[in-house]
Amino acid sequence: MVFFYALAQLNLLFNYLKAKKKDKKGLDNSPKFDLNNPDEIPYVTIQLPVFNEKYVMKRLLKNIALLDYPREKLEIQVLDDSTDETVIKTKERVDKLAATGLDIIHITRTNRQGYKAGALKEGLAIAKGELIAIFDSDFLPEADWLYKTIPYFKDEKIGVVQTRWGHINRNYSLLTKIQAFALDAHFTLEQMGRNSKGHFINFNGTAGVWRKECIYDAGNWEGDTLTEDLDLSYRAQLKGWQFKYLVDVETPAELPVVISAARSQQFRWNKGGAENFQKMFKKIIHSDLSFKTKAHCVLHLLNSTMFLNVLIVGVLSVPMLYVKNYFDDFKGYFIAMSFFGISTLIFFICYWYMFKHVQKKSGVKGFLQYIRTFLTFFSVAMGLSLNNSGAVIEGHRRKRSEFVRTPKFNIKSIDGWKTNKYIRKKPSKNVIYEGFLCLYFLFGIVSAWLVRYIGRNELKVYDKECMFGLAPCDAWYIPFDSGLIIFHVMLFLGFGFIFYTSVFKKV
Numbered sequence: 403m404v405f406f407y408a409l410a411q412l413n414l415l416f417n418y419l420k421a422k423k424k425d426k427k428g429l430d431n432s433p434k435f436d437l438n439n440p441d442e443i444p445y446v447t448i449q450l451p452v453f454n455e456k457y458v459m460k461r462l463l464k465n466i467a468l469l470d471y472p473r474e475k476l477e478i479q480v481l482d483d484s485t486d487e488t489v490i491k492t493k494e495r496v497d498k499l500a501a502t503g504l505d506i507i508h509i510t511r512t513n514r515q516g517y518k519a520g521a522l523k524e525g526l527a528i529a530k531g532e533l534i535a536i537f538d539s540d541f542l543p544e545a546d547w548l549y550k551t552i553p554y555f556k557d558e559k560i561g562v563v564q565t566r567w568g569h570i571n572r573n574y575s576l577l578t579k580i581q582a583f584a585l586d587a588h589f590t591l592e593q594m595g596r597n598s599k600g601h602f603i604n605f606n607g608t609a610g611v612w613r614k615e616c617i618y619d620a621g622n623w624e625g626d627t628l629t630e631d632l633d634l635s636y637r638a639q640l641k642g643w644q645f646k647y648l649v650d651v652e653t654p655a656e657l658p659v660v661i662s663a664a665r666s667q668q669f670r671w672n673k674g675g676a677e678n679f680q681k682m683f684k685k686i687i688h689s690d691l692s693f694k695t696k697a698h699c700v701l702h703l704l705n706s707t708m709f710l711n712v713l714i715v716g717v718l719s720v721p722m723l724y725v726k727n728y729f730d731d732f733k734g735y736f737i738a739m740s741f742f743g744i745s746t747l748i749f750f751i752c753y754w755y756m757f758k759h760v761q762k763k764s765g766v767k768g769f770l771q772y773i774r775t776f777l778t779f780f781s782v783a784m785g786l787s788l789n790n791s792g793a794v795i796e797g798h799r800r801k802r803s804e805f806v807r808t809p810k811f812n813i814k815s816i817d818g819w820k821t822n823k824y825i826r827k828k829p830s831k832n833v834i835y836e837g838f839l840c841l842y843f844l845f846g847i848v849s850a851w852l853v854r855y856i857g858r859n860e861l862k863v864y865d866k867e868c869m870f871g872l873a874p875c876d877a878w879y880i881p882f883d884s885g886l887i888i889f890h891v892m893l894f895l896g897f898g899f900i901f902y903t904s905v906f907k908k909v
Contacts, residue, residue, distance in 0.1 A: 410698060411592075417596070421595070422594075435552060437549055437553060440472075444475070445477070446532075446548060447533070447534050447535070448469070448534075448535045449529070449536045450466065450481060450536075450537055452480065453485075453514070454488055456488045456824075458540055459491065463496070466478060469545060473503060476504075478507070479507055480492060483510070483511055483517075493508050517625055526617060531614065532613070533555055533611050534617065538655070541608050547651070552611065559644045560643075561612065561613050561638050563610060564604075564605055564610040564646070566652050568655065569656075578658075580779050581657045593647045596698060597645060597647040601694070601699070604635040604636070604702075608653075613643075616638050616641075616643045617634065619643070628674035629671060630674075632678050633681065636699075656813070659811055660825055672790040672794055675706035679700075679707070706790065709786070713784075719739075719890070720842065720843070720846040723846065723886055726883075726885070739885065749780070781892040782896050785898070788832055788836055833904045836904070837897075843894040847890045847894060854882055854883060
């Protein structure tokens with residue numbers, strides 16, 4: 403499964419490079435609204451779904467109020483499901499903005515039925531706009547954002563325009579750097595690679611615009627998965643609507659800075675992906691889509707399941723090391739392990755092109771920085787595999803759970819997160835198992851040496867004599883089994899990082 407997913411990523415890389423080459427030639431002939439012509443300016447509703455956003459509401463509303471668009475064609479809905487004191491403060495700020503002539507309303511609900519999807523659906527029912535722009539509370543679109551996105555809706559087949567996420571706190575910590583690296587891969591390689599060939603992409607829950615007609619035609623927002631954005635995206639595209647992805651339009655946002663927030667966000671995204679696989683698989687298979695598009699759809703929806711596959715491979719790799727060295731008859735089967743190495747190499751190549759595009763770094767110095775970043779990312783991603791595997795299993799079982807929002811911070815100092823009232827104070831229940839897995843893979847590292855001199859066959863006798871100086875060693879002799887040691891070191895460091903940050907550092 404990991405190998406097939408890697409091949410799909412390689413195909414997306416080729417698509418991405420072709421699309422970039424096409425963009426450089428200026429071959430985008432998409433019909434566009436002329437927003438200088440009053441007759442062509444569509445009515446836009448901006449929806450801001452929020453829930454207990456004490457630290458970012460002032461920043462959010464101030465930023466949204468600065469968006470450049472004709473006021474007579476713009477409406478702003480603050481969809482506030484908050485249950486704390488932020489409701490009163492938000493209403494006061496909305497009233498002040500409304501007094502300036504801005505068409506902005508504050509909508510509250512007495513329950514969180516459907517969570518974010520329910521709030522969006524309720525706001526949609528009274529929205530004035532034919533186009534619906536959506537921003538989460540930690541996003542800060544630039545003033546000309548609407549002028550960069552709205553024109554593409556002149557094409558009546560376009561149901562969604564999605565922009566690329568930026569990261570205002572990318573370099574805050576190792577945790578934020580890793581998250582930014584992973585998201586950059588999704589928003590360049592995957593979104594652009596799929597969209598350029600007409601394969602399904604997903605609205606990312608924020609920093610995009612929907613056509614209201616498209617939402618209704620696809621069946622409206624539904625709250626039966628934790629990723630309502632992915633769900634509606636697939637239902638819309640199965641209906642024939644087209645999505646437009648703008649890789650060069652960046653919408654800055656804030657990344658979670660504490661491990662508990664990153665965990666909860668990862669859990670929701672990965673569980674939602676598995677839920678949507680269960681919900682959409684049969685519809686995709688029985689559709690009239692091309693085989694290639696179907697394959698990309700299935701692997702896209704199984705994206706989160708890769709964490710479960712990696713965890714299984716990791717856990718089994720330690721006993722496999724002993725099987726390989728103690729039972730010579732099985733050695734041939736271990737050629738299959740090379741597929742995992744090939745997969746890693748494919749990811750390494752694909753992400754290098756992403757890194758060059760986003761970070762604008764190349765040459766020897768840039769490549770060395772990339773190697774360090776990639777190995778760190780890959781290690782921590784494997785360290786999160788237990789947390790994410792639990793989410794995936796729950797998603798495939800269709801076990802319902804609450805929509806846990808990711809706390810926002812508006813960090814102004816290195817320790818600004820410590821006073822945040824929304825962060826989880828206790829470590830995750832998985833932390834004990836992650837600590838155990840850290841030790842388990844440390845044993846895997848040690849086992850690379852153990853298997854060389856514990857055994858009965860002639861090779862083991864030679865190893866023992868060589869290692870202890872009782873006989874000369876071959877010039878190419880390696881005193882340990884090197885086949886899995888890098889893999890085990892990365893797993894050890896990944897689980898060690900997650901365990902340490904969860905228990906001691908938290909950031």
